[in-house]
Amino acid sequence: MIDLLIAGGTLADGTGAAPRRADVAVTGGRVARIGDLAGCPAARTMDASGHVVAPGFVDVHTHSDLTLLSAPEARSAVRQGITTVVVGNCGLGVTPAAGDDGEALRAAAGYLDLDPAVRWDWTDMPGYLAALDAARPAVNVAALVAHTPLRAAAVGFGDRPAGAAALDRMRGLLGDALAAGAAGVSTGLVYAPACYAREDELEALGRTAAAHGRLFAWHVRDYADGLLDSVRQALRVAAATGCRTQISHLVAVGRRNHGSVARALELIDAARAAGLDVGFDIYPYLAGNAPLSQLLPAWAQEGGERAMRARLTDRAVRARVRDGWRDMPNSWDDIVVGGRAVTALAADAGTDPPDLALDLVAEHGNAVQMVAGGRSERDLADALAHPAGVIGSDGQALDPAGPTGRGTPHPRSYGCFPRLFAEYVRPGRLGLAEAVRKCTSAPAERAGLAGRGVLKPGAHADIVVFDPARIVDRATFAAPQRYPDGIRAVIVGGRAVVEDGAHGDARPGEILRVP
Known part of the structure; x- marks a missing residue:
């Protein structure tokens, strides 16, 4: 007897293979079988006729570091099909922190800190991951180590270079966090104090990430007039250190810079042709949030x-x-x-x-x-079509009825992934199989999350079932706190978290520690 049979759907397995008619059997939180399973005994059967059955979306770029502690149900994320998130992006993070530095760090991370009731009483990555464990989030969570707290701990918040002792301190803190299971490191070179880092400091982070086989994610120094020079810097560090490199939200800001994304993609193509492991993430909007x-x-x-x-x-x-x-x-x-x-x-x-x-x-x-705003539709289309690009919302898991739901957040926190399918897949601008790959196996691979983002026997049963003719984002910049339509079910670890427009009580997410 299997736990759940998802029957009659069109399987897009996350690999980029052509979608096909197939049933999916789930047992013990894993995919047990895939194929024609008519008559297979199951404790429960979900009729997925007319729907796409895909791996749950892996959001490789989020800022849910603290919102998951305030609202572990992750409503705005799960309702759009997300089953795994990566926090700690853009060099903005919550650990390491101790004493007075912790108070200053919380102020530096004010962009993440939407609920003052959340206690911030950890000092290192194991403590933070334990706090996430205790919160029991509805989604799986992996964490990057953010550059801001690393530099704050080793150098402080001033504009000065990191000397040998400070670099050793940062390498040690980063190495400890990676040994505790962090998926990589991120920098944000427009945010203080990371913006004061010299290239030798960035190389030190890159070498540490490479030594552990982890990701180095870059919010580059400038997305406007200096975009190309900023991308070149990330690629120089990748070449010097051999680290797996991810350029965050690859966009060009300002009308005078329209077209710069195509030139940045040429730089990335050349780096990949030279053997560097370089990718990027993007979201399907013409405005950002910061x-x-x-x-x-x-x-x-x-x-x-x-x-x-x-x-x-x-x-x-x-x-x-x-x-x-x-x-x-x-x-x-x-x-x-x-x-x-x-x-x-x-x-x-x-x-x-x-x-x-x-x-x-x-x-x-x-x-x-x-x-x-002020971005180019052509730039966005170029980035979305590029094979090295994956989808990352750059948003947060929010609860519209709670403290994290106040204000007017960017609609990507509610509708990023449905928007991709409504605006780019349904009109034929991007193929279904490729879009699913960009939302699932490709980001999971970038973050080093083995067994996520694919549907095959033995894989984790993180699944989204959606109607390809109806899936649409309803969140707008004027009214962002609206859930999408067309998502039939979202399953995390074999348990339904969202079904038929209702968010249940299950919070089966795992805190993912990369070995």
């Missing part, structure tokens, strides 16, 4: 959030920042806070957009989130 403080130059962020906020009350400092903003790649009309353009907010406040932005960061620090 802390508003990301717009500040590195010198204005020095010393941590408290120092940054105090600095922005100085008229001379504000004048210097404003002067630098005169040649921004985006206009203030393209930047939205709280669902409204900064230009409109400034008009209501009787001030101008730069002063409004500075006031917001001075008052609220890194917690202010912006949505920034």
Whole structure:
């Protein structure tokens, strides 16, 4: 007797193979058999006629580090078919941390910190993973080690190079976290204090990741005028260290930089042809989401959030920042806070957009989130079609009825993966099998998550069942907290978490420790 028989569906197994009619039998949290299983005795049968049966989506790029502790049901993630998430991206993370450094680190990670009731009482990766274990999330979770806490622990929040002792300290902390099962390391070279890292520091992280066979994920130094030079830096470090490299959310910011993604892809192709293991992730939207403080130059962020906020009350400092903003790649009309353009907010406040932005960061620090547009549809299409690209939402697992559901988050937290199928697969711009591969086995492979992202006998029974004619994202920038349509069921470890539009009580996710 098998536990669950998913019968009559079209199997897209995650490998990129052509979809085919097949039943899927699940027993003990694993895929037991695949094929024509008519008449096979099962404790329960799910009729998947007219639906695609695929591996659960593996979201390789998320910022759910703390939201999973506040809302372990992971509602906005599971409802769009996600069964596995990778946290710790963009160099923004929550460990290692201790004492006063922990308080400063929590402020630096304000973008992640949506629920002040979440206790932050771990000091290292084993402690953080234990906190995730105790929360019993509905999805599987793997963690990257973030550069920001590594540098804060070894160097502090100032703009100074890491000396030999500091580099040894970072390598040691990173090595300990990787030995504890972290999937890799990430950097975010626009965020303080990681933005102060020199290339020798990045190479030290890359060599440590390579020694453990783990991923190095890059939020590169500049996605606007300096995109190509920033990609070249990531590729130099990959060549120097041999580390598996992932460039995060490969986009070009600002209309004057449209077309730069194609040139970045040429650089990536050349690196791959030379034998480097390089990939990237992308989400199917023409606007991104980040802390508003990301717009500040590195010198204005020095010393941590408290120092940054105090600095922005100085008229001379504000004048210097404003002067630098005169040649921004985006206009203030393209930047939205709280669902409204900064230009409109400034008009209501009787001030101008730069002063409004500075006031917001001075008052609220890194917690202010912006949505920034001005991107190219052609750039996005080029990235989505590239074989080295995978889908990563860059979002968070949110609960619209809880503390993490306040405000106006980017709609990708609710609809990233359904949007890919509605906007790119259904119109024929991307094939079904390839789209499923980009959402499943390919990101799992990038993160080193063996046995995830494929449906074959013996694989983990993480499964999404969706209607290819109805799947659609309903979340918008104006109303982001809406679940998608067309997702019939989401199964994690053989247990249904979502079925027929209802989110159940099961929280069967595992904390994935990479061996």
